[in-house]
Amino acid sequence: MSALRSVHVHPVKSLAARSVREAAVEPWGLAGDRRWMLVDAADRAVTQRQQPRLALLSARALPDGGVVVTAPGHEPLTVPVPDPVAALPVELHGKKFDVVEAGPAAHAWLGAFLGTEVRLVHQDAPSYRRPVDPAYGRPGETVSLADGFPLLLTAVASLDALNTLIADGDHPDEGPLPMDRFRPNLVVEGTEPWEEDGWRRITVGDVPFRVVKPCGRCVVTTTDQRTAARGKEPLRTLARHRRRGAQLVFGQNLIPDGTGTVRAGDPVRVLD
Numbered sequence: 512m513s514a515l516r517s518v519h520v521h522p523v524k525s526l527a528a529r530s531v532r533e534a535a536v537e538p539w540g541l542a543g544d545r546r547w548m549l550v551d552a553a554d555r556a557v558t559q560r561q562q563p564r565l566a567l568l569s570a571r572a573l574p575d576g577g578v579v580v581t582a583p584g585h586e587p588l589t590v591p592v593p594d595p596v597a598a599l600p601v602e603l604h605g606k607k608f609d610v611v612e613a614g615p616a617a618h619a620w621l622g623a624f625l626g627t628e629v630r631l632v633h634q635d636a637p638s639y640r641r642p643v644d645p646a647y648g649r650p651g652e653t654v655s656l657a658d659g660f661p662l663l664l665t666a667v668a669s670l671d672a673l674n675t676l677i678a679d680g681d682h683p684d685e686g687p688l689p690m691d692r693f694r695p696n697l698v699v700e701g702t703e704p705w706e707e708d709g710w711r712r713i714t715v716g717d718v719p720f721r722v723v724k725p726c727g728r729c730v731v732t733t734t735d736q737r738t739a740a741r742g743k744e745p746l747r748t749l750a751r752h753r754r755r756g757a758q759l760v761f762g763q764n765l766i767p768d769g770t771g772t773v774r775a776g777d778p779v780r781v782l783d
Contacts, residue, residue: 513701513779515715516667521694522570522578523631524548524656525558527736528691529571533774536718536767539637539653540661541696543572546637547590548603548610548656549621549629556603556656557629559731563739564625576633580621588620595635604658611635647723648766660764663726664707665695672704673761677748685744691736692745693728693762699779707763716777719768727758 519528524545535542547570549557559565570578573589580588590613598609610632617631634640634656643652644659654661670690677686690698697715699707710722728749733741749759 513699513781515697515773515775515777515779516700517698517775518773519694519696519698520544520572522547522572523568523580524556525562525565525731526580527566527569528694529569533772534696535772536662536770537637538661538767538770539641540655540657541773544696545656546576546634547578547613548632548634550601550632551630552628554599554601556601559734560729562625562627563734563741566734566736566739568621568624580617582624585620585624588617590614590617590631592635593633599632601632603656606641608641610640643766647764652766660723661767662696662720662765663694663762664697664699664720664722664765665690665693665762666702666704666707667698667700668702668704669707669761673745673748673753676752677744680744680748680751682743682747685742688745689736692732692734693726694731695762697765697773701779710763710781710783712768712782713765714778714780714782715773716771718771718773719782720765721768722763723766724764725755725758725760726762726764727755728761732761 518531518534520541520543521528522543551557568582570580576592578590593611593613595611599612600607601610613631621629637655641654643654674687713720732745753760
């Protein structure tokens with residue numbers, strides 16, 4: 512029987528992941544996952560693609576939706592949910608939508624750590640701000656500030672298989688890679704390698720999900736989440752063994768078909 516090994520949330524997009532015992536599933540993703548992000552002076556999203564040192568920052572969600580951000584050698588930054596008095600149009604992966612800007616103290620703190628101008632923004636209305644790609648989602652389905660879909664699932668067996676391929680490749684010294692390189696929400700154990708490629712509908716505990724699309728991977732996966740150093744893997748090995756059209760894939764994107772709570776240890780059942 513397959514089971515949910517672990518649950519992960521990212522209160523601020525592209526900051527370090529937080530492992531949690533359980534999380535509520537909302538229509539647009541896990542509660543507290545990716546409701547905040549950074550933008551640059553041109554109002555474009557700033558992620559580990561541009562700033563790998565974001566991996567060194569950690570954020571903890573507060574009960575009221577605010578966050579506490581920490582960094583080595585810095586005093587913690589507490590940011591309340593900003594009042595939705597003025598919408599700020601921002602861009603993420605070529606799509607524009609509205610968010611609400613945090614205060615100048617948060618911008619200054621984060622800018623000082625990164626050495627560049629950034630602003631912290633909050634998604635105030637996930638129920639309608641960002642629709643899921645209509646090629647995969649249904650009318651009215653939305654997403655948080657995740658790259659494109661409400662949740663990302665990965666499998667332990669598939670990572671083990673990938674690490675075996677890396678060990679046999681050009682950069683064996685870079686492996687084995689930990690799962691945090693892939694920044695999942697749900698990690699499943701008890702499957703066969705790459706079994707999740709064939710899933711279409713699953714339940715995790717009592718919560719149903721559609722498995723809509725393999726996850727195309729980017730340079731973030733080459734970033735050590737503890738040091739922010741970059742290497743060649745896993746992209747070099749994915750290019751040889753896991754190319755799907757123009758994308759290098761690992762993991763599966765999910766859209767919830769209901770709400771509830773997922774917990775580490777929950778059974779994962781494949782419906783089709």
